[in-house]
Every structure is written in C-alpha cells, then in structure tokens.
Amino acid sequence: MSPSSDALMLLKPDILTGPYATCDRRLARDAVRGVRAAYDRAVPRYEVDTSAAGVGWGLRNVDRKVAARSWYTLELTDRHGTLARLGDLCDGPELAGDGQVGTGQVAVALTGALGFRVRSRQRRVCTHRDFLGLYAHNTHFTRLAGDLRGYLVGQPVEVLLLTGDQELSSLHVAKELLRRVIRYPTTHYDALENMLHVADPGAPDWVYFDRSPDD
Amino acid sequence: MTGTVDLHDVPDRLVPREPRLGGCCVPVPDRRLTALTSSGPVLLGRHGGRSTTEFTASVVAELRHLLRVPARYHCAVLPTPPGTVQRAVALEDWAAGLTVRGEGDAAARWRSAVVARQGWPAVAARVDAPAVEAVGVVLRETSDPHVPVDGRTPDRWLAVDLSRTSAPLTQSGVDRLDVGFLCPSWLFGVPPGGTVLVLSERAVAAARLRHERLGDAGHFLPTLHALISTDGTAGMTDLILLAHAVRARVEAEPGSFEAAVQQRYALVAQWAAARAWADCAPRQAGGDLTAQIRTTLDPGVLRRIDAHLTGHHLGYDVVDDPGTGCLRLGLGDTVPVAEIERLLGLLDLLVHRLTAGRLS
Numbered sequence: 001m002s003p004s005s006d007a008l009m010l011l012k013p014d015i016l017t018g019p020y021a022t023c024d025r026r027l028a029r030d031a032v033r034g035v036r037a038a039y040d041r042a043v044p045r046y047e048v049d050t051s052a053a054g055v056g057w058g059l060r061n062v063d064r065k066v067a068a069r070s071w072y073t074l075e076l077t078d079r080h081g082t083l084a085r086l087g088d089l090c091d092g093p094e095l096a097g098d099g100q101v102g103t104g105q106v107a108v109a110l111t112g113a114l115g116f117r118v119r120s121r122q123r124r125v126c127t128h129r130d131f132l133g134l135y136a137h138n139t140h141f142t143r144l145a146g147d148l149r150g151y152l153v154g155q156p157v158e159v160l161l162l163t164g165d166q167e168l169s170s171l172h173v174a175k176e177l178l179r180r181v182i183r184y185p186t187t188h189y190d191a192l193e194n195m196l197h198v199a200d201p202g203a204p205d206w207v208y209f210d211r212s213p214d215d
Numbered sequence: 216m217t218g219t220v221d222l223h224d225v226p227d228r229l230v231p232r233e234p235r236l237g238g239c240c241v242p243v244p245d246r247r248l249t250a251l252t253s254s255g256p257v258l259l260g261r262h263g264g265r266s267t268t269e270f271t272a273s274v275v276a277e278l279r280h281l282l283r284v285p286a287r288y289h290c291a292v293l294p295t296p297p298g299t300v301q302r303a304v305a306l307e308d309w310a311a312g313l314t315v316r317g318e319g320d321a322a323a324r325w326r327s328a329v330v331a332r333q334g335w336p337a338v339a340a341r342v343d344a345p346a347v348e349a350v351g352v353v354l355r356e357t358s359d360p361h362v363p364v365d366g367r368t369p370d371r372w373l374a375v376d377l378s379r380t381s382a383p384l385t386q387s388g389v390d391r392l393d394v395g396f397l398c399p400s401w402l403f404g405v406p407p408g409g410t411v412l413v414l415s416e417r418a419v420a421a422a423r424l425r426h427e428r429l430g431d432a433g434h435f436l437p438t439l440h441a442l443i444s445t446d447g448t449a450g451m452t453d454l455i456l457l458a459h460a461v462r463a464r465v466e467a468e469p470g471s472f473e474a475a476v477q478q479r480y481a482l483v484a485q486w487a488a489a490r491a492w493a494d495c496a497p498r499q500a501g502g503d504l505t506a507q508i509r510t511t512l513d514p515g516v517l518r519r520i521d522a523h524l525t526g527h528h529l530g531y532d533v534v535d536d537p538g539t540g541c542l543r544l545g546l547g548d549t550v551p552v553a554e555i556e557r558l559l560g561l562l563d564l565l566v567h568r569l570t571a572g573r574l575s
Contacts, residue, residue, distance in 0.1 A: 127227040136222070136527045212223035 002202075003210035005119055005161035007171055009111065010134065010197035010209070013126075013155035014183075015103050020195065022100040023182045027051065032090040034177035035110060036083055038062050039074060054185035058177040061188075065172070071201050072169045077115065082166070085113040103182060104158065107196060110174045116164035126157045133208035134197065148192055159209050171198045220568040222527050229561040230529060233554040237532030238505040238543025241400045241407070242550055243456070250459035251452065258451050271448055274458045278411065281465055283388040289414040292399070292457065293442055294449045297378050297410045300396045301325040303439045304351060304374045305332050307418075308425050313349040313374075317356030321376060325351055338429070338436070347372055354501035355379045366391030367415070381502035384464070385473050393418040394439070401504045403460035404549035409449040414439065473502065475548035479555055480506055483544055486559045492566065492574045493542075507535070508542040516569045517542075523565060530558055 030051035033044045065072045076082045175196040199206035235242040284290045305328035315325045348371045367373040374394035379401040389395040393415040400407035426433045426440035483506040487495035496507040514537040521534035535541040
C-alpha cells in the first residue's frame with residue numbers, strides 16, 4: 001500500500017504547546033541558515049551564540065545518516081532555486097525582526113522553502129491508535145509502554161501531508177537542524193521530545209496517517 | 216478471497232492499551248515496579264548480609280501463610296522455571312515409574328524427562344526404593360476433577376504442577392501433595408522465570424537420601440535436593456516484586472482473586488456463546504487462569520490475526536497456535552476487564568474483515 005502524498009510530517013506536542021511552541025526569531029533564522037549550510041557547507045554568521053554548535057551537531061547527524069541510509073541524500077531538485085528560497089525565508093518578512101515566532105510556523109515555512117506544499121493539515125489529539133500507528137514499527141518496543149506513550153497519547157499533534165517535487169531527505173535535514181538549533185542547541189542528546197516527525201520512505205506510519213481518519 | 220485490515224481500519228476504542236492479554240502473558244502492574252524503588256534501595260546490590268537473609272525469610276514466611284503450607288513442609292522460591300522441577304522430580308527414586316497426567320505440552324515434557332531417566336543406568340537404578348505409585352499432574356492440562364483432591368497416601372506420591380491455576384488459593388492446601396510447584400507469574404502478576412516449590416517432609420527426606428546415594432554424580436545432577444540446598448533462591452529483584460504481590464494477596468478480600476477471574480471468564484464465555492465460530496472451553500478443574508476459545512477459523516485467518524495483533528503491539532500470544540484453531544486470553548486480575556472488552560471487539564472486527572463478512 002503506497003501513500004497518496006509525497007511526504008508526511010507530524011508536529012509533536014512540544015512544538016505545539018509549552019516553552020518550545022514559540023522561539024526567538026533570531027533562532028528561527030539561524031535554523032534556516034543551518035538547513036542551508038547542510039547543502040552549501042558555508043559557515044554563515046549566526047545571530048545566537050549557541051547556534052553554531054547546534055548546527056554542528058545537526059550536520060554531524062545528517063552526514064552520519066547520509067552514510068548509513070541509501071535513500072538519505074544531500075541532493076536537491078532545483079538546487080539553485082531551493083537554496084535561494086531558503087535564503088529568502090531567512091531574510092524575508094516572515095522571520096524578520098525581534099521577538100517570538102511560532103516554532104510550528106517555522107517548520108511549515110521551511111517545508112515551503114524546500115518546495116513542498118501542504119496538501120492537508122489536521123490538528124488532533126493523539127490517540128493510542130495514532131501512537132501505535134506512529135511508532136509500533138519504528139522504535140524499540142520497550143519504549144512503547146513507557147515515556148514515549150506519556151509524551152504523545154492524549155496530547156495535541158498536527159498531521160501534515162505534503163506534496164512536492166523534492167527529495168524527501170530535505171525534510172529530514174530540516175527536522176534535524178530545527179531540533180538542534182531551537183530545542184537542543186547545547187547537546188547532542190537525542191531526547192524523545194523532539195518536536196517533529198518525518199516519515200521514512202514507505203514507512204508504515206506514513207501509510208497509517210495518510211489513510212487514517214481522526215476518531 | 217478474504218479481506219484485509221490494517222491499523223487505520225481499527226477504531227481507537229477497540230485498540231487495547233495493554234497488549235499482554237494472551238495466554239502466555241501476564242501484565243505486571245505498575246505498582247509492582249514502583250515497589251522496586253520503595254524497597255529496592257536497602258536490598259538491591261547487596262551480596263548477602265543479614266538484611267537480605269531476613270528479607271528472603273520474610274517473603275517465604277508470608278508465602279507459606281498465604282498458601283497454607285504446613286510447618287513440616289519445605290517451601291522455597293527458586294530462580295529456575297517449573298520445567299527444572301519437573302526434571303528434578305523425574306530423578307527421584309520414588310518417581311522411577313512416574314505416571315504423568317495431562318494432555319498438553321508441559322505434561323509431554325515431563326513424560327519425556329521420565330523416559331530420559333531410563334537412558335542413564337546410574338540414575339535409573341532404584342536403591343531400596345519403596346514400591347509406591349507415583350503420579351505427576353500438570354493441573355492446567357487435566358480435566359480430572361479428582362486431581363489433586365484425592366491427594367497423596369502412604370502408597371501414592373503426588374507431584375503437581377500448579378502453574379497457571381487458581382488452585383493454590385482456592386483449593387485444599389498443598390498438604391495433600393508431596394511436591395507442589397508453580398510459576399508465580401500467573402498467580403501474582405510478577406515476571407516469569409522462577410518457581411515456588413513446596414515439598415512434603417517425606418519428599419525432603421527422600422531427596423536427601425537420593426542425593427547421598429547418587430554419590431559424586433549427585434553434585435552434577437539438578438535433583439530436588441540440589442534445588443533446595445545449593446542452587447539458592449530467586450534474585451532479589453524478583454523477590455521484592457513477589458513480596459509486594461504476596462502482601463497484596465494477603466490483604467485482599469478472601470475469594471476476591473477467584474471472583475475477578477470468574478468475572479473475566481464469564482465475559483469471554485458470554486462473548487463466545489454469541490458467535491457461531493467460537494466456543495469457550497470450560498475452566499479446568501484447577502481453575503485455569505486463561506480462557507481457551509476454540510474456533511472454526513481457517514489457520515490462514517488465525518495467522519493473519521496473530522500477525523495483526525503482534526505486529527501492531529495490540530495483543531501478544533492471543534493466538535494459541537494457528538494449527539489448533541485456538542485463541543487464549545489471560546484471566547488474572549492484573550488483566551483489566553476493559554482491555555478484554557476492547558480485545559474481544561477487535562477480534563470481531565478482524566474476523567469480520569478477514570473472512571470478508573462470512574463470519575461475524
């Protein structure tokens with residue numbers, strides 16, 4: 001069974017509520033700079049002093065996944081145009097100025113800059129079935145009954161089905177950099193509260209949310 | 216051509232939150248695990264010492280009280296599964312001609328152990344053994360209502376595997392047995408792997424004599440004597456979990472455990488009675504702690520049900536064996552009733568979808 005969308009992204013509870021639901025606009029811009037750096041390997045001037053280290057952790061993880069997974073690539077469809085759009089997002093009005101911006105808004109804006117369009121966006125309370133649909137097949141089952149369930153079940157999530165002619169990996173790269181720069185800028189610690197989920201190619205969780213009504 | 220079913224076809228209200236609902240699973244409640252943090256700090260990590268010795272003795276004492284073990288009987292919590300006790304019994308002098316009653320896998324394994332003994336002359340030989348009748352019973356696998364009520368006699372030695380039954384709490388005491396043993400998981404909601412062993416006075420004496428007469432070989436054979444004298448007790452983690460579970464049973468209303476099991480069995484039996492493709496077997500004489508549902512389902516359908524339940528972590532070990540056509544559900548009081556209700560509803564949906572509506 002194949003999904004009807006080109007990508008699945010899930011906004012998890014900690015990007016929708018709590019202290020990380022919004023972030024400093026300077027951090028948001030740094031996160032976009034980090035995504036661009038994953039592709040052009042330039043070293044931009046970051047606005048927040050933790051961002052360089054956060055991007056460093058992120059790039060290390062990205063490179064490790066490129067080496068380990070056949071489908072994970074740093075190729076881009078329309079590389080020139082995509083990098084230009086990332087630059088526009090960083091310098092444009094959506095993230096301009098001081099103060100706070102919604103972290104979920106930053107994530108969705110990044111998907112747009114990469115070339116994806118939101119086909120559907122649904123906010124729902126994560127049910128036990130949703131939880132199993134998301135993780136029954138892609139995490140060690142010992143985590144299913146514990147902290148991961150507490151993190152998700154009964155909490156708000158947003159399910160985004162995306163379309164677009166772009167490498168799926170680009171969303172994984174964006175996810176990685178967003179996590180590192182905004183959520184965990186000072187550590188490589190990979191906590192389960194990690195804001196975003198992007199489905200792997202052909203993953204059961206993608207098919208599940210592609211087909212699953214909110215009940 | 217049968218239909219298909221995937222997780223997104225299942226309403227959330229039918230998704231079990233507790234997957235340990237099948238016949239080979241017992242949910243260990245959260246409060247048991249909490250016990251490790253409340254009792255563990257003074258015990259875990261210590262090698263011997265007075266406090267651990269006293270704690271172990273207190274666990275056994277409370278267990279003896281709960282199971283009504285006579286003072287002259289030996290009682291121990293072993294760090295090995297019940298199969299080890301079955302094999303040890305088969306090595307005893309009095310068990311040379313052991314007749315094992317039971318129609319299931321455990322009884323078959325026990326019979327194999329008795330046969331294996333014959334292949335080792337030094338062990339097979341009986342030394343001054345009294346001419347006695349020796350009977351082994353796997354209670355959950357026998358439908359004989361007189362076992363073990365008729366009990367031991369001077370001429371009959373009786374060893375009973377009480378695992379997965381409520382008999383230790385509900386039936387006449389272990390004082391009618393020479394060897395009684397059980398996996399505590401089923402009765403107490405603790406992890407499997409250990410065995411509660413009770414030996415009559417004469418079984419202890421015979422085990423000691425057997426051990427001595429085996430000479431050097433006795434040091435290398437897992438005899439009953441070796442199990443109770445040299446192989447030690449269960450690990451401290453298991454003992455802490457068991458201690459709290461036994462205490463909860465002692466403090467509970469008498470009969471509440473069996474009432475909880477009956478409630479769950481009635482729910483399953485009523486559900487099965489309303490379905491032409493399912494039939495719930497009567498509970499065995501010893502009070503089986505699982506419900507066996509015989510079905511007329513095609514083995515292929517059962518395999519797909521098994522794959523669905525296991526693959527999505529919805530229910531482990533519910534399909535007993537696709538070849539036998541049986542489903543098996545846990546009935547112990549650590550299995551929440553609401554979870555059984557969810558699972559039964561889910562089974563309805565799966566059968567309906569996988570048989571393309573022919574059965575529902």
